[in-house]
Amino acid sequence: MPTGHPDYDLHVILRDRHDSELAGLDWFRSAHLDLVVIELAEFRVRGMPGRPDHFARYSYVHAEVLLDRLDGTVARILDEKRTLGADEARDAAAGRLDAYVNQAYRSLKSYRDGRPGLGHLDAAETVPHALEVLFALHRRVRPYNKYLRWELERQPLGDLRWSADRLLPVLRRILGDGDPSTQRALFAGIEGAARDAGHGGVLDAWGADLDLLRHS
Structure with missing residues (x-):
């Protein structure tokens, strides 16, 4: 997705940063280059679940290995970051599904109780959870918003x-005004997909509260 303001993001992986002068270039920034210098041990876990830098995971999904002096070790670590492992995907989908239902329930309850402004705020917070669920169900890393359309067109769900x-007009409508009927339509699709993937228990734990997400 090139624009008129391109730059390159480059990672340099070191066995030991104390043995290389390159370590001093970590976080170098210019108009054309963003450089990260990172030790191999740190690179193994960067962007992985539970990490404060988990947001960086998608940056590795389409990354290219330009040079690997460790007989493929860097490439293997990178490949582990490109997709979610089976257990990781299951846990991520279940956790985000529960968070999505929680936020949608809060939103629709506010609309029901005559507090549309507050319902709209909660509705907006359902969108990240919904996207995490949909991509985790396919063992994929949720893309940055900039690449969402590109990913959906390149590799549909x-x-x-x-x-x-x-999907994108639905998300824009929810972000725009939190429309309850649009929220319920999205939930219907996510509920079906989640149950098909074996996450019915997460949904059933909500009991009768799900009625609010299904009917006005």
Whole structure:
């Protein structure tokens, strides 16, 4: 997705930063280059679940290895970051699904009780959780928003409801005004996908509260 303001993001992986003068260039920034100098041990866990830098995970999904002097070690570590492991995906989908339902329930309860402004705020917070669920169900790392359409078009999530031309307008509507009917339509799709993937227990734990997400 090149623009008129391109730059390169480059990682240099070191066995030991104390043995290299390159360590002093960590976080070098210019108009054309962003440089990260990182030790191998740190690179193994960077962007992984539970880490404060978990947000960096997507930056590795399409990264290229330009030079690997460790007989493929760097490439293997990178490949582990590109997709979610089976257990990781299951845990991520379940956890984010619960968070999504919680936020949607709070939103629709506020709309029901005559507090649309507060319901709108909660509705906006459902969107990140919804995206995390949809991508985790396919063992994929949620892309940065900038690349969301590109990812959905390049590698669709299967169901036509999750195509770029159908999902993105739904998300924009929820972000725009929190429309309850749009929220319920999105929940219906996510509920079906989650149950098909074996996450019915997470949903059923909400009991009758789910009725608010299904009916006005």
